[in-house]
Amino acid sequence: MVLMHDVIIIGAGAAGMTAAIYTCRKKLRTAILSIDVGGQTNLTSHIENYPGTGPMSGIELMRRFQDEAVGFGAEIIMGKAVKSEKTEDGFRIGLANGEEYECKSLILAYGKVPKSLGIEGEERFMGRGVSTCVTCDAPLYKNRDVCVIGGGNSAIEGTLELATIARKVYLVHRRDSFRADEITVEKLKNSPNIELVLNSVSTKVIGGKNVDGIEVEDIVTKDRKELKVDGIFIEIGYVVDTNFVQHLVKVNEKKEIIVDERGNTSCPGIFACGDITPVPFKQTVIAAGEGAKAALECYKWITGGKGAVLDWTH
Numbered sequence: 563m564v565l566m567h568d569v570i571i572i573g574a575g576a577a578g579m580t581a582a583i584y585t586c587r588k589k590l591r592t593a594i595l596s597i598d599v600g601g602q603t604n605l606t607s608h609i610e611n612y613p614g615t616g617p618m619s620g621i622e623l624m625r626r627f628q629d630e631a632v633g634f635g636a637e638i639i640m641g642k643a644v645k646s647e648k649t650e651d652g653f654r655i656g657l658a659n660g661e662e663y664e665c666k667s668l669i670l671a672y673g674k675v676p677k678s679l680g681i682e683g684e685e686r687f688m689g690r691g692v693s694t695c696v697t698c699d700a701p702l703y704k705n706r707d708v709c710v711i712g713g714g715n716s717a718i719e720g721t722l723e724l725a726t727i728a729r730k731v732y733l734v735h736r737r738d739s740f741r742a743d744e745i746t747v748e749k750l751k752n753s754p755n756i757e758l759v760l761n762s763v764s765t766k767v768i769g770g771k772n773v774d775g776i777e778v779e780d781i782v783t784k785d786r787k788e789l790k791v792d793g794i795f796i797e798i799g800y801v802v803d804t805n806f807v808q809h810l811v812k813v814n815e816k817k818e819i820i821v822d823e824r825g826n827t828s829c830p831g832i833f834a835c836g837d838i839t840p841v842p843f844k845q846t847v848i849a850a851g852e853g854a855k856a857a858l859e860c861y862k863w864i865t866g867g868k869g870a871v872l873d874w875t876h
């Protein structure tokens with residue numbers, strides 16, 4: 563028999579784990595289904611705008627979120643949600659490994675996924691030289707040659723971090739300048755082991771068993787050349803992937819799940835929070851706050867409006 567949870571939260575990032583703290587404190591049987599624990603916050607080596615904790619690594623901050631959610635009774639189930647359907651009593655979620663879970667209500671908090679380049683070899687070498695996480699994989703490239711693709715803040719931050727570990731770092735950017743602040747750009751230019759490959763796009767990942775290099779094209783001259791590297795870091799931003807719930811909830815043109823100011827989606831019993839929604843200023847503290855709101859709204863829905871939703875009233 564499939565165990566019926568009061569609430570299943572999809573995603574163990576800041577939004578999902580905060581939601582779990584709130585639903586567990588309201589004594590709702592809560593499970594978090596997630597691919598990883600910590601989400602995008604894990605990717606920042608140094609977070610200093612989460613109030614009350616002082617600066618620390620994103621991984622450490624998320625470990626604290628996890629300890630609190632689990633401490634209040636949340637069950638964490640690892641896996642990728644790929645299927646969702648409405649049932650007589652609520653909802654059923656299917657994971658990629660074939661497991662199924664049922665619940666009375668759902669909180670969608672599964673954030674964003676890294677954008678892909680869509681070039682030959684990218685998918686084939688993912689995890690074998692191609693990575694979307696500098697913080698996670700940089701230590702694998704000590705004294706080796708790598709390249710970073712992208713021109714935004716995470717690409718620049720990643721390049722500077724890699725330059726302290728790798729022998730040489732190429733930064734491939736499609737424009738001839740960066741939008742980041744001058745001090746950061748100066749750091750890039752002054753690092754002896756960073757080479758900027760500007761006005762260029764990547765066209766092919768080259769390799770045998772593992773990555774041997776990347777082919778890049780100068781968008782002005784159309785000349786192509788190969789950069790010999792052992793690792794390729796794709797840092798071109800993130801997109802939401804709401805495909806498996808789109809038949810249940812309304813999404814906007816960016817595929818973000820539309821919610822009201824309390825986290826209600828278009829489907830009664832389904833709530834959403836964090837980066838997966840159109841909430842402005844995607845930040846950890848904002849995702850956490852939105853998670854709290856969605857959880858309280860979920861509690862109100864489950865108790866038919868009878869449960870006290872203000873934490874300080876009990």
Ligand SMILES: Cc1cc2nc3c(=O)[nH]c(=O)nc-3n(C[C@H](O)[C@H](O)[C@H](O)COP(=O)(O)OP(=O)(O)OC[C@H]3O[C@@H](n4cnc5c(N)ncnc54)[C@H](O)[C@@H]3O)c2cc1C
Nearest residue numbers: 573575576577597598601602643672673836837844845846
């Ligand atoms: C490099 C980088 C640096 C950043 N630095 C900062 C910073 O300094 N300060 C700050 O405030 N914010 C920062 N941010 C933004 C911040 O990390 C996000 O706004 C925040 O993580 C959003 O939280 P979330 O819970 O909504 O989503 P996420 O953190 O994206 O978490 C989503 C969770 O859902 C899981 N998931 C995804 N799809 C599925 C699925 N199909 N099934 C099951 N689970 C799934 C994921 O594994 C993940 O655990 C940074 C982001 C990045 C990428």
